[in-house]
Structures are given as structure tokens and as C-alpha cells.
Amino acid sequence: MAEATAARAAPARRRRKGFQTRRFPGLATFSAIFFGYLYLPIVILVALSFNANRTATIWTGFTTGWYGRALANGDMLQAAGNSLTIAVSAMVLSTVLATLGALGMSRRRFRGRTGVTALLSLPLIVPEIVTAVATLLFFVALGLQLGLATVILAHTVFCIPFAYLPIRARLEDMDPALREAAADLYANEWKSFLRVILPLLLPGILSGAMLAFIISLDDFVITFFTAGAGSTTLPVYIFSLIRMGVTPEVNAISALMLLISITFVSLSFVLASGKHRI
Amino acid sequence: MAVSAVEAQGVTKVFGSGAGEVRALDEVDVAIRQNEFFTLLGPSGCGKTTLLRLIAGFEQPTSGEILLEGQPIAGTPPFRRPVNTVFQSYALFPHMSVAQNVGFGMEMLGKDRRTIAETVERTLDLVKLGGLAGRKPAQLSGGQQQRVALARALANRPKVLLLDEPLSALDLKLRKEMQIELKRLQGETGITFVFVTHDQEEALTMSDRIAVMSAGRILQVGSPTEIYEKPTRRFVADFIGETNFLAAEVVAGEAGSLRVRLPGGRELSVLDAFEHKPGQTVTLAVRPERAELAEGGAEAQLAGRVENLVYFGTDTTYHVGLEAGGGFVVRLQNREGARRRHEVGASVGIRLPAEAVQVLRD
Numbered sequence: 001m002a003e004a005t006a007a008r009a010a011p012a013r014r015r016r017k018g019f020q021t022r023r024f025p026g027l028a029t030f031s032a033i034f035f036g037y038l039y040l041p042i043v044i045l046v047a048l049s050f051n052a053n054r055t056a057t058i059w060t061g062f063t064t065g066w067y068g069r070a071l072a073n074g075d076m077l078q079a080a081g082n083s084l085t086i087a088v089s090a091m092v093l094s095t096v097l098a099t100l101g102a103l104g105m106s107r108r109r110f111r112g113r114t115g116v117t118a119l120l121s122l123p124l125i126v127p128e129i130v131t132a133v134a135t136l137l138f139f140v141a142l143g144l145q146l147g148l149a150t151v152i153l154a155h156t157v158f159c160i161p162f163a164y165l166p167i168r169a170r171l172e173d174m175d176p177a178l179r180e181a182a183a184d185l186y187a188n189e190w191k192s193f194l195r196v197i198l199p200l201l202l203p204g205i206l207s208g209a210m211l212a213f214i215i216s217l218d219d220f221v222i223t224f225f226t227a228g229a230g231s232t233t234l235p236v237y238i239f240s241l242i243r244m245g246v247t248p249e250v251n252a253i254s255a256l257m258l259l260i261s262i263t264f265v266s267l268s269f270v271l272a273s274g275k276h277r278i
Numbered sequence: 279m280a281v282s283a284v285e286a287q288g289v290t291k292v293f294g295s296g297a298g299e300v301r302a303l304d305e306v307d308v309a310i311r312q313n314e315f316f317t318l319l320g321p322s323g324c325g326k327t328t329l330l331r332l333i334a335g336f337e338q339p340t341s342g343e344i345l346l347e348g349q350p351i352a353g354t355p356p357f358r359r360p361v362n363t364v365f366q367s368y369a370l371f372p373h374m375s376v377a378q379n380v381g382f383g384m385e386m387l388g389k390d391r392r393t394i395a396e397t398v399e400r401t402l403d404l405v406k407l408g409g410l411a412g413r414k415p416a417q418l419s420g421g422q423q424q425r426v427a428l429a430r431a432l433a434n435r436p437k438v439l440l441l442d443e444p445l446s447a448l449d450l451k452l453r454k455e456m457q458i459e460l461k462r463l464q465g466e467t468g469i470t471f472v473f474v475t476h477d478q479e480e481a482l483t484m485s486d487r488i489a490v491m492s493a494g495r496i497l498q499v500g501s502p503t504e505i506y507e508k509p510t511r512r513f514v515a516d517f518i519g520e521t522n523f524l525a526a527e528v529v530a531g532e533a534g535s536l537r538v539r540l541p542g543g544r545e546l547s548v549l550d551a552f553e554h555k556p557g558q559t560v561t562l563a564v565r566p567e568r569a570e571l572a573e574g575g576a577e578a579q580l581a582g583r584v585e586n587l588v589y590f591g592t593d594t595t596y597h598v599g600l601e602a603g604g605g606f607v608v609r610l611q612n613r614e615g616a617r618r619r620h621e622v623g624a625s626v627g628i629r630l631p632a633e634a635v636q637v638l639r640d
Contacts, residue, residue, distance in 0.1 A: 175367055175369055177365045177366075177367050177369035178369050178371065180334075180336050180356070180363070180365070180369065181363070181365060181369035181370075181371070182371075182382075183335075183336070183355070183356040183357045184334060184336075184356050184357070184361075184362055184363045184431075185357075185362065185382050185383035185386055185430070185434070186357045186358075186383050186386035186387050186434070187357055187382070187386045188355075188357050191386060192357075195382075196371055199373045200371075200372065200373055
């Protein structure tokens, strides 16, 4: 009898409306404003990069001329080349180191493992300007000549945590028995790595590499501090152009960078959600 | 005598250290014969999987020695041991096809392509998976994945096949099928199987011999019949099947035969393998189906009242409250013509044939 009463009361209780964190008035409007604020400037920038008028804010007609001019600009190309060299180098170095780190961390538990994990992700939290100033002082103290090499070194260091996280996540999803199965089936450490661990880890590694690449490509603060003459990167170059006023050419260059970024981030995402279930 | 396939000598395995120390295996001695289906049976945490992992080489013993066909294998890494494992999670390589999975071991051993291809085909036929060679593990059902895991281990013709609760993820019907299948494969290949399970029924139906484990020790090793009918320890009798335990006092004893006084005062002669002395208290184990009910007659050893009865179709289980205190379960087969002779509340006597009573060691 008591049970029957309780059963009847339950739906009534569920019907009663209380404060709900997931539904409140104005959510849709608020979201629209939020997304508009976030993306509208970018949309406008891309649109104005096709604007025929030299004054950036007045639309007079469609042209791809600014892209042509941008691509014919020797300084711009030089900066883009530097950016690419730095990003690819930092990507390769940081991904290799991050992979080794993730593998090492996934072995046995050891004393101070939590500490190492925290240290690995610390660069994500430390204000970039602090890292930048510290790195500059460090290079100067070591007596290193600022140039491409110093930028690559600095970028590799701060790219490691970005490359590390997807690799580690992939490794954590992996059944530890797979490694044992490989050993059980006569594969030594090296063969086990090449034939089992690496192929399964590859989506994570590629995803980490893409992230590292894109983080390096659009970095400004650290590059600004650690780059010497001749090693100007694209973001630093754009910044120097802006100081003389926004031109449609800058818009075009920015739009190109945006395209590259979107391509790589999408690639990273697709690879991370890789087809192999572990 | 032929050399044992696997032998553990005083094997101890301790995990952790200090206050968090766990003694997973404690001075384990066991010899597994060539070509037998040997089962390590026990509840979770009893050390059975640890022993398996020591044989495979995934862990190293803290002390003691493991011999493979008479040769000590300490320090031999897993990839040099002629032993293969069927993992509980199957651990199939998800990026390889079924054929690549099954051929992996042989490929690592450097066998030539043709041998590998032929063996893969033959092994897949053996586990009835012919035609699925090109599939990826994710495209297979749980039962099929299980068979691939088996084929992958068997294809290398290991000296010993280690199976770590391989059937636990399957549903009941498939599990029954695979039990028969495993037994058949063991017979056909002649490979020594070391099978780990916590399922007593699985152990009884499949094994040549069973080692019952608890808290890092092996309590008893024997054939399923011996383990079931002649348990030597309370844990073994309790873990496998249903058992009545009676505390009895030894009145007289000599040369393996004891005269014991049961609760309620009646006396009984029983066989004893453990040299108990007069005055000692012993524990007797009696299987419910080995005891008989009598109408409170003089030849009964225990007296009580039927408290509850459960009809199972093939048999009926009587729960009897003993006059001397405690309960006793008797299971009677429902033969043709026999009716329920004892109703709830009826006074009954329980007859214990001497061969139905097992004197336990502790």
C-alpha cells in the first residue's frame, strides 16, 4: 500500500518545476550575441580582404587583387617562409619528445609521477609573456645569437604540452594487455613498438603534431622576444604592418593564415577521432 | 616420470612494499603435467591470475622458481618463452585483420610467408572461423573475437597455453559452447592448457585437474571428482558446490579410521587422512545429495525437523533444522513413483553413509 502511494507521488514530483541550470530564458539570444561577438570580426576581415577600396572600411567592389599583392610581397614571403620553417621544425621536435614522454609516463607508476604530469602541462598555464621574457633572458645569459634557431628552440618547448596531451589520451585509451599480447607473441620491445604501439598511437601523434604546428605558426609573444633580425615570422610581420595602418593587404594575409589554421585544426580533429577503436 | 610442463617451486609474489604490501602468492608449489587441462580455480584476488602472469613472464616472482619443461625461466622475457596467452580482454590488435592477428606470432618468429598463410588458414578452420580472415576485430562478435584470440595463441603451437578467464565476457549459452570447444581443442592439439577461472562449474566440466586457490595459496590439487567428493579443506568444500559442515568430537581413532561423536550424541565411523587424535574436534563435510532422509528411524545419525523444501524438478532440497542446533541440507532425486515423502514440519532422521562423510584437515 505504501509502495503504491509512493509510485503515484513520484511523477507529480517530477512535474514540479524548479530552478534548472540547463534551461533558462534568453539562452538562445545570449548565445547568438556570444557567437556574433566571437566570429563577426573574422567574417568582416575576410570580407574586406576582397574589398576593392583601399580604405579598409568602405566597400566598393570585389577583387582578389590584395591576395596577388600580398603574395608578391617579398618581405611577406620571407616572413611566411620563416614561419613555416619554424613551425615544421618545432612540430617535429616537440612531437618526437612528446611521444617519448607519453610512452615513458605510461610505463610503471614511479615516485613523482603526478609532479611530472603537472610540470608537463605547466606551460599551458604560465603567462606567455613570462615565458617569453624568461626565455629571452636565458638565451642572452647563455650568449646565444638570436635567430631562427632560438625561435625554434623556444617554440619546441612550449609546443611539447600541446603535442603531449592527445598522444597521452590515446595511450591511456589503449588496453595495456595489447603490449603484453605483443610480447607474448614473440615481439621484442622494438618490434612491439613498431608493429603495435606506433600504429595505434599514430592518430594521437598526428593530432598532436597538427596542434603543435598551429600553435607555433600563430605564436606572437614568444617569437617577438626570441627572434633576431632576419627571423621575423608572419604574425610579427603583420604586427609591424598594422603599426602603419590596416591595409586590405594585411586582411588578405590574415585570411590566408586563417585558412591554414582551419585546415590544420580540422585535420587534427579528424585524426584524433581516428577510425581505429582501441 | 615425464618432466612437468610447468612447475612452480616455492613461488612468492609480493606487490608494493611497506604498509601497502600485498602478498599475491605465498610459497606456491605446483606441478602441471604434460598435455593436461589444468585449472587454477579461486575467488578474485586469490592469486590465480598472478601465477599465470608469472608463467607468461609479465611479472617476475619475488622468490621461488618457475620451471618450463624442467628449465628455470627466470630472466627469460615473455617474447622468448614458448608459451602463449589468451587474454581476458582478448587484446586483439585492432589495426590488423584476423589473419594478421593470427599470423603475428609466427611472423615475429620469422616463419616464411607460405607457412604462415597455411597455418593461419588451418588454425582459423580449427576454431571454426574460416572465411573471416579478412575482417577487422571490431567487425566481429564477442564470441568470434574470443575464437580469434584462441587461434592467435594456438597458431604458434606453444608448449603451454595460458587462458585468463577467457569465457567471462561471453553470455551463458556461448560460454557452454566454448567450454566444450576448448576441451575439444585441447584434446586435438595435445597442448598443455593452464586455465584460470573463478567459475567452479567451468572448472569441474573442463579440467583434468584443478588447483583450488585462496589468499595466495594452493589449498588442494586433484581431479574434479577428487576436489568435489574428497575436499580436504573447509574452503574447498565450501567454494565448490554446496556442503553441510558438522563439528564432531573424536572418540577413538586408529590407522586412518575415526570414531566420532556427532552433534546430538550419535556416533559414526569415518575415514580420516589427517591423523586426528581422540579428544580433538574435527569438521565433517557432507554433500547434500549424499545424505539420506529417514522417518526418524534408529539408524539415522542426526535428527531434526523439515523447515523448508524446494522443488527443483529433477530433485527436491530439504532444509532441516537439527535438534542439536544448526541446519542441514539434504537433496533427494525425484525418481519416478516417489512422492514428496516429507512435508514441512515433519520430524525426520538424517542418515550419513560412512563414504559420504569427509573429514577435513582444518
